[in-house]
Amino acid sequence: MRLLNSRKRLQVGDGTMDDIDKIRTSVLSRIRPGDAEKQKLHELAHSMIERIDDLGKIEGLDIRARLVGSSARGTWLAGERDLDIFIMFQPDVTREFLEEKGLFVARKIAEKAESCEERYAEHPYISAVFDGFEVDIVPAFGVHSAADIRSAVDRTPFHNNYVLPRIRGFEDEVLLMKQFMKGAGIYGSELKTHGFSGYLVELLVIHCGSFMDVLEAACGWKPGMTIDIEKHASMEHKDPLVVVDPTDPDRNVAASLSLDNLCIFIDRACEFLENPDASYFNVKVPDVLDDDGFRKMMKARGTSLIAIEFRAPDVVEDVLFPQLHKMEESVKEMLERYDFRVYNSAVRADANAVLIFELEASGLPDLKKHAGPQVWSRQHALAFKSKYSDSIAFSNIHIRDGKYMVEIPRKYSNAKKLAVMELSKCSLGKHVGLSIKEGYRILEGDEILKIRDEEFRRFLRRFFEK
């Protein structure tokens, strides 16, 4: 492996560096924000900070506005148009005070927005649209050290402080890295994606030095790797990748990264090094799968498909998706407990949530083999015999491998019927559970074509083709 990697490195260094430069230039010209966008963002940020600070003075509040996140660091991708403005309170105010006054200030500022809504993380904040920019106005405690944070968002300014001086001059590397992650479908640490956060990408660039250096490092990674830039880790983590937060020795910045998304990155890194190509930076949108294409695909595969559809509960994705995945696991476990073999499963949500399960077969024989106790445990034997000797069975009670055995009718020989009858017994999250109680439908095979939504049909194609 070592040798192979070295050879590949040389190849990149000697033979194809020109190619890589060309790819960088072409991709960067697409993803680097233009001067007009930059100026507009800075003006908007400046004016918002001024207005918050002014409002603080008028209201007699000891607050200070700060621009944080990628817009503060010059590492946002062209067109993202996201702004994170923090309202920093003194660290000793009460949580109630911060929530009340913070929301008051944010609302005041948002009065001039094109649209706005209140959102909830650990405490409420305002998300508003100004001039096409989505601006999050977030109250936070301005604690003196990252060790003293009172709310998860309090960490953000420390991240800003750490990254800002170290990333200057490396902004392009971060942009390339982020776009590369986007192309692989693994950018974003939300619980829908389980990918790489912007902060994680910045830390990797700071640690390795450049886009190409990160790829070369990643191509040699194995799950279980730890990166500890400040060499101050104070906790064990069992996550696939551990990147110790330089501002908090207890925290793994990559905690929400899934094993498979890490592996996708490792794989893509190696592939790109061996065969650099601009296509790695393109986000692939699958084609819509039409009725005919669906029928052809199912016929060729020979498998059976079952979908459960219900109204998506009105909660943020970070609440919704863990519940959907919990339901997916629970239904899959139930199907397999009843001998249906699940080849693939996936979830999707917009207004409606859909879970789909691809099965080896949706039907099983009516007959099921049922093993009883060992022959030499007489009390269990008697209980087993009295239970099954008079019931309807396909066979007499007999003996196989030292145990009693009987062939009885299967409770569910059809997967759809199983799902209909037993779905309520599956372990469902709170909001999904309530939504399911209001109603759902279970579709089998061609019935799934009743879902005509284009995004669902793209999702279906990806589900099949991967």
Place this chain on the structure above:
Amino acid sequence: MRLLNSRKRLQVGDGTMDDIDKIRTSVLSRIRPGDAEKQKLHELAHSMIERIDDLGKIEGLDIRARLVGSSARGTWLAGERDLDIFIMFQPDVTREFLEEKGLFVARKIAEKAESCEERYAEHPYISAVFDGFEVDIVPAFGVHSAADIRSAVDRTPFHNNYVLPRIRGFEDEVLLMKQFMKGAGIYGSELKTHGFSGYLVELLVIHCGSFMDVLEAACGWKPGMTIDIEKHASMEHKDPLVVVDPTDPDRNVAASLSLDNLCIFIDRACEFLENPDASYFNVKVPDVLDDDGFRKMMKARGTSLIAIEFRAPDVVEDVLFPQLHKMEESVKEMLERYDFRVYNSAVRADANAVLIFELEASGLPDLKKHAGPQVWSRQHALAFKSKYSDSIAFSNIHIRDGKYMVEIPRKYSNAKKLAVMELSKCSLGKHVGLSIKEGYRILEGDEILKIRDEEFRRFLRRFFEK
């Protein structure tokens, strides 16, 4: 368990001893050989021994004829009409001498038989029919101690010597025990049955004292039990039941007894003690399963059936059945390796041999999930990718649980086709392998009705109903 057994014993002792006596009397009247049969057997044995001894003198051979086996001990079941006559040679003759002269004498004796044939165990012997009795005339070395035996059959006279003085007065107990085993389908130590030999039954009666005592002991048995009447065991055995041969401390008399046949005996023993009934002594012959019954049964079960039929090789059952079971295991293993789930399987042989396999389904989806190496073992990754990236597949190469995965066409999505194409690769015994080479047919579902043989149809019903 202890308490339960004690209670049951008392019940039998107090309440139902009369019933048991009635059952004994009625069964014994059926299975005890009549005076005419006894006399005929003794006369035949006497005349054969005389003729062999006379022939020895005439030919100048130092031999002596002996009656051994159940006919010598008065423990044969009415109508069995088997006679075992041994021609004992001096222990120091050569094997060639014994085989040549032994066969010569046996053939001479058999000249007057109604029919006769040469058979082969460790050395050749003659099986002949006289006056409706099947007489085996077997040459053996008359060694002085069981430790010195030169051929497996040499052991038999020692068994005779051990049992004869100990079984007198207990003949009825042995008869009841043998018939009870017959009713359970577990009498006979041949490799077709893997049950209890006559000698084993006699030892159990000698050890426990009576038919009922054997049952009470057996109801408390567990696999792994050892019975060592002479307390002289000199070897460890891993068989389900170990009964140390009183004439050979190294040998397990129950070596060929299978776990399930032991368990059937344990189960039946308990059942009889709780509910004594004459029906336990009846040999059940299943009804013939006609075409209509077969179709109804298959429809209700919802499973798929496959049969492999071929000419049974012309060898004794002790050679044939291990080969058939080896083939059964090998085909089952192959079916399961290709994802077909086998619910039941069985073998049968008369002129033709038939193996049948009951499957969850005879068809599988064309699609098969194929897992590759872990993503971080790059060399394996490259090999996997180069193998599957250009081949016809249902999906792109993707990543699941840290491994590459691809969905490819299944090699065999139909079990019959798999059997047709790959049967020759299964591990087959010598004679079965040769027979298969000459030809075979594979039948699926209703095609199995082409086998019209009544015994096969009884076998089919037992296969389903157990």
